[in-house]
Amino acid sequence: MNFDRIKSQVVAIVTQLTAKYDAFALYPAVVVAQNADGTLDLSPDDERLKPGPQHAQIRLGLPGASVTVKKGSRVLLGFEGGDLSKPIATLWDASSLDTLTITAGTVNLNASGDVAVTQTGNGQIKLISPNPGGIVLGDGSGDEAPIARVGDLVTGSGTGVLAGAVIINGVPSPLAPGTTLVATFLGEIGPGGATIAVAD
Amino acid sequence: MAFASLSGASGAAYDVVSGVLTVPRSGVWHADLVVDTDDAASLSGALTLTLGEGASAWQGTFFRGGDVFGRIELRMVGGAGGLAKQLPGQSYRAATLGTLLEDILAGAGESLDVTVDADLKAQLLPAWTRIAGPASTQLLALLAPLPAVTWRVLQGGTIWVGEESWPDAPALDDVQILDKDARVGRWPLGVTTGYQLLPGQVFQGLQLQVVEHTITTDAIRTTIWFGS
Numbered sequence: 001m002n003f004d005r006i007k008s009q010v011v012a013i014v015t016q017l018t019a020k021y022d023a024f025a026l027y028p029a030v031v032v033a034q035n036a037d038g039t040l041d042l043s044p045d046d047e048r049l050k051p052g053p054q055h056a057q058i059r060l061g062l063p064g065a066s067v068t069v070k071k072g073s074r075v076l077l078g079f080e081g082g083d084l085s086k087p088i089a090t091l092w093d094a095s096s097l098d099t100l101t102i103t104a105g106t107v108n109l110n111a112s113g114d115v116a117v118t119q120t121g122n123g124q125i126k127l128i129s130p131n132p133g134g135i136v137l138g139d140g141s142g143d144e145a146p147i148a149r150v151g152d153l154v155t156g157s158g159t160g161v162l163a164g165a166v167i168i169n170g171v172p173s174p175l176a177p178g179t180t181l182v183a184t185f186l187g188e189i190g191p192g193g194a195t196i197a198v199a200d
Numbered sequence: 201m202a203f204a205s206l207s208g209a210s211g212a213a214y215d216v217v218s219g220v221l222t223v224p225r226s227g228v229w230h231a232d233l234v235v236d237t238d239d240a241a242s243l244s245g246a247l248t249l250t251l252g253e254g255a256s257a258w259q260g261t262f263f264r265g266g267d268v269f270g271r272i273e274l275r276m277v278g279g280a281g282g283l284a285k286q287l288p289g290q291s292y293r294a295a296t297l298g299t300l301l302e303d304i305l306a307g308a309g310e311s312l313d314v315t316v317d318a319d320l321k322a323q324l325l326p327a328w329t330r331i332a333g334p335a336s337t338q339l340l341a342l343l344a345p346l347p348a349v350t351w352r353v354l355q356g357g358t359i360w361v362g363e364e365s366w367p368d369a370p371a372l373d374d375v376q377i378l379d380k381d382a383r384v385g386r387w388p389l390g391v392t393t394g395y396q397l398l399p400g401q402v403f404q405g406l407q408l409q410v411v412e413h414t415i416t417t418d419a420i421r422t423t424i425w426f427g428s
């Protein structure tokens with residue numbers, strides 16, 4: 001009895017019955033091109049899947065997010081629900097990203113949502129932090145300072161030398177020319193221009 | 201006089217001494233035959249099995265066999281016998297089911313039957329990936345999302361794909377039911393023209409799943425399997 005022939009026939013049957021499960025696997029692939037609609041043309045590593053699907057949908061796992069990726073990026077090719085008519089690209093390596101776009105009204109930076117970035121109705125970007133001075137700018141060297149907002153009070157001081165006499169209500173003051181004066185001033189941040197300029 | 205004969209490309213017909221023709225509702229029919237000749241060369245490639253003095257002709261292909269004590273024992277399969285052929289992968293975008301069927305079958309050397317429903321062939325798939333492998337596996341994967349659709353090799357050797365319509369089997373003269381095995385849904389029949397029965401037909405209220413014709417030198421006996 002030819003067991004090899006029998007076994008090969010059993011293998012053929014099992015292969016046919018389990019072929020669908022190949023469609024549930026994730027296959028390493030390379031991005032050949034990204035189309036205008038954001039979909040990807042892919043070239044799988046697995047020879048069985050070459051030449052690879054075109055216009056595979058990207059599944060980022062993050063609603064509202066879209067990406068542009070570099071040609072040559074490595075992804076995993078899958079098929080939604082094991083359906084060979086629905087190729088998708090998922091999971092990227094670290095060096096793949098060109099642009100990340102997040103379409104969201106608010107981005108919460110902590111779990112409670114009280115630290116957040118929000119786009120307002122008139123197109124402004126709002127940074128919210130509950131702690132006074134909670135939003136700071138710095139150069140990464142540890143030298144950081146809170147951001148000043150329109151209406152915040154600012155104080156300053158300066159010194160100067162009196163160049164001439166001071167007359168108050170027609171009466172000379174005791175301050176003689178050459179006297180060093182120390183002046184302090186109080187003001188507030190104005191609305192400024194349309195862009196925020198951060199001084200170096 | 202033999203009740204069945206087998207011929208090859210040369211056209212020379214040889215008597216079938218014995219054999220079994222098995223015709224499933226889904227898949228490829230095949231026939232295991234003992235033929236009264238030792239001319240193996242004339243029975244290679246495309247073959248025609250004729251039953252009932254030419255009333256029923258089955259187009260297939262030599263699969264395996266050889267000379268056994270002066271007679272040829274062989275297996276023939278329906279169509280071109282190409283569904284085991286390894287096909288490469290291919291990706292499609294906005295392709296019809298008909299295009300995919302024809303590509304797979306053409307790669308296997310098989311042909312799609314002209315009676316396949318036009319609406320079925322016109323179904324548009326936004327995308328499809330054929331994973332490299334046997335043509336039969338690619339065909340099954342393509343039809344997997346359509347559970348009501350089946351496929352089989354027809355008597356003429358082409359491949360039909362579609363939903364069963366379950367037409368009534370032709371009326372047969374002098375049919376005797378020789379036995380009834382309700383456990384497996386099997387009836388051997390006593391009828392001389394049983395080769396007219398095909399899977400996908402309804403015979404005496406029964407949906408035929410497999411039809412098997414046993415050939416001897418003096419008769420052709422038909423056994424039917426039925427059920428879901």
